[in-house]
Amino acid sequence: MTIKRITFGTTIAAITLLTTLAASAAPGVATGAVNVRTGPGTGYAKVGTLAAGEVVDVKQCQGSWCFVDRNSGTDGWASKNYLAPYEGGGGGGGSDDTEIPFNFGMSVGPGGPSFSFGIGDAPPPPPPPPAPAKVCFFKGNNFSGAQFCVSAGTDDPNLPGGWNDSISSIKVQGGAQVTVCKNVWYGGFCTTISTDKPALGSYNNAISSYQAF
Structure with a gap:
């Protein structure tokens, strides 16, 4: 019973921390129409298009690409050259650095969910290679x-x-x-x-x- 309580408490703490980290995403705005792709590069499949002026949450950046969370449409990676801080969101602060210095992950196994998280500028795990055309x-x-x-x-x-x-x-x-x-x-x-x-x-x-x- 004690082990179950510790596991449950640990899980709740991890979920709370992950929620806090996710909430730290930087608001951004598309400066022009730009493709959204499954990975950080033009070799990945296109899954949508950001319209000029569309507001997104920038979750993380890798090189010249950023992963954007969209209010409508499919989330994915967009070129950083077409993104700018969103002043109206109150979180841009005039800075053009939209990289999020948090990384975290979750996996589910026979013993229940497990979480890993860290703080720093380490890049996120690379996405899977693009499917061949x-x-x-x-x-x-x-x-x-x-x-x-x-x-x-x-x-x-x-x-x-x-x-x-x-x-x-x-x-x-x-x-x-x-x-x-x-x-x-x-x-x-x-x-x-x-x-x-x-x-x-x-x-x-x-x-x-x-x-x-």
Whole structure:
């Protein structure tokens, strides 16, 4: 019983400290339209766009990139060159240093949650590497049945007989896009796909050529 009480008390203390650290995020404002990405670099996938004048909480910075917490839209990393202190938030203080000198983490195991935290300028753990840019084609709806995948930069002006007019769903990852056409050599009607498509509508079983990029 004593051990349980200590563990519970430690957990509450850690949560309280994490809440305090999170509250120390610096308010910032976007000085222009800028992409929001899954990691600190242009090689990471785009997950949204900050509009000029959008106010965010800057959680931490790594090099020339900062992780921003948005009131609306997906959180992620944005170029520090497009961020400035938000004077209206009362926390900018005229300084252009938006880095947060706190770092913390949490993991959950069989024994319950555990916390780690520190104070200093150590950078946060690096995010996972970006997913490779590729496109996958499926013969069935909802990404089912036979499939083949290609890297960005691949094209085929004339799909082989086993795949010509036989594609029913498409997955994209790593920021890849693909233009699919109903005729060979990119003829007929074409459309560009940048998000997963579990069903292709009028392009179902009607694709004869593609260009992935």
